[in-house]
Every structure is written in structure tokens, then in C-alpha cells.
Amino acid sequence: MAPSTFPQQPVDLDAVDRRIIQELVNDARISNALLAQRTGIAPSTALLRTRALVERGVLTGYHAEVSLPAVGRSVQALISVRLRVHDRVLIDNFTQKMPQLPEVLSMFHTSGVTDYLLHIAVSSTEALRDWVLDNLATDESVGHTETTLVFGHHKGQGGPIPEEPGQVPAEHRAGTL
Known part of the structure; x- marks a missing residue:
């Protein structure tokens, strides 16, 4: 996606979108079936939601990391x-x-x-x-x-994706994820 087509304002993301993004940040090669399992949704839903994130300009690409x-x-x-x-x-x-x-x-x-x-x-x-x-x-x-x-390079994270304002972080909610 060209930089000029990136969203200029934050995109509304729900908890499922955020979880999909985090899983893809952790491993962009994750299978759709495993992505669906980890996010607690059906594989067809995972595929549709991931495609929608690409179309909305949230996910801008996947890449291979090369050892320089x-x-x-x-x-x-x-x-x-x-x-x-x-x-x-x-x-x-x-x-x-x-x-x-x-x-x-x-x-x-x-x-x-x-x-x-x-x-x-x-x-x-x-x-x-x-x-x-x-x-x-x-x-x-x-x-x-x-x-x-x-002398050294320590890669940061592309996430985690921040929670919605006012929400309790997922790791502090009982019975989630």
C-alpha cells in the first residue's frame, strides 16, 4: 500500500481486530486456522476480518526479515x-x-x-x-x-495494540483470552 493511502486518522478497532493484529505482529506467517483459534473466532471470520484490516489500511503488508x-x-x-x-x-x-x-x-x-x-x-x-x-x-x-x-540493534514491537480508552487491559480482565 502506498503511503498516501494510509488512513490519516485512527481507525475504529474492536477487541477482535486488536487481537488479530497482535497475532500477526507476533507471527505474520500464522495460518488462518491458528489465527482463528487464538482469537476465538471462526476461520471464515478470521479471513474476512484480516482482509478488512488490509482494505482499511491498518495492515499494510507482510515481509520476510533478512539477517544482514x-x-x-x-x-x-x-x-x-x-x-x-x-x-x-x-x-x-x-x-x-x-x-x-x-x-x-x-x-x-x-x-x-x-x-x-x-x-x-x-x-x-x-x-x-x-x-x-x-x-x-x-x-x-x-x-x-x-x-x-x-553496534547493536534491538527490534521493538509493532504492538501490542493499545486498548480502547477507558477499557481494562485484556490481561487484567477475568476469563478473557
């Missing part, structure tokens, strides 16, 4: 980028180009002194230096960069 060292990309870095000028054409070119580069894992548009934060993965510190020189130092829109090596 296993594919020769053991050096990760976070690169702060400050643009030289804030010209719309240059900004658009930069924001279209960077995420397409195979080394870029994520790109964040940020506030403050840093305009963009890039998370990249390469094979070596020499490759990192060359990447910065080839892709940032020579880019006419880039005024300043600061590179920080990543």
Missing part, C-alpha cells in the same frame, strides 16, 4: 542529513532517490537540525565511507552529514 550479516551487510549506520537548501525540486529528488538505493533500510523525515535520518547497511566501513561519498557528499541538495555506526 548473512547477506554480507554486517555494518549498519545511522546517517543524519541536513539539506543545503530547501528547494522543493531538490527535496523531491532526494526523497525519491534515497529509499531506492539498495543499502538504505529506512529513511525518516525529521524535525530539528536534521532533515533526514537514513538507516543503511553495507559490507564494511570502507563501503560505508564510499557510500557516503558517492551518494551524499556529491548530492547537490546535501549540506551536512553525520554518520553514527550501529
Whole structure:
């Protein structure tokens, strides 16, 4: 789903939607039968509810997670980028180009002194230096960069999905889940 089609406001989610989302966050490869069992609904309902979450823009995709060292990309870095000028054409070119580069894992548009934060993965510190020189130092829109090596990465959760305001958390309700 393209970012422009993401819901701009929170979507109404009931307890079943939230449980489906949490199960898929935990394991996106879960079978529909097991998803239905874990959420206490019929398999046909689980399938319809999951499809509806996709159509409503709540679930935006499924992916495989790759071990970066296993594919020769053991050096990760976070690169702060400050643009030289804030010209719309240059900004658009930069924001279209960077995420397409195979080394870029994520790109964040940020506030403050840093305009963009890039998370990249390469094979070596020499490759990192060359990447910065080839892709940032020579880019006419880039005024300043600061590179920080990543020594360790601890993935956060895509959930748990917050309860509805005013509800008692599921783990505190008697006889649920």
C-alpha cells in the first residue's frame, strides 16, 4: 500500500481486530486456522476480518526479515542529513532517490537540525565511507552529514495494540483470552 493511502486518522478497532493484529505482529506467517483459534473466532471470520484490516489500511503488508550479516551487510549506520537548501525540486529528488538505493533500510523525515535520518547497511566501513561519498557528499541538495555506526540493534514491537480508552487491559480482565 502506498503511503498516501494510509488512513490519516485512527481507525475504529474492536477487541477482535486488536487481537488479530497482535497475532500477526507476533507471527505474520500464522495460518488462518491458528489465527482463528487464538482469537476465538471462526476461520471464515478470521479471513474476512484480516482482509478488512488490509482494505482499511491498518495492515499494510507482510515481509520476510533478512539477517544482514548473512547477506554480507554486517555494518549498519545511522546517517543524519541536513539539506543545503530547501528547494522543493531538490527535496523531491532526494526523497525519491534515497529509499531506492539498495543499502538504505529506512529513511525518516525529521524535525530539528536534521532533515533526514537514513538507516543503511553495507559490507564494511570502507563501503560505508564510499557510500557516503558517492551518494551524499556529491548530492547537490546535501549540506551536512553525520554518520553514527550501529553496534547493536534491538527490534521493538509493532504492538501490542493499545486498548480502547477507558477499557481494562485484556490481561487484567477475568476469563478473557
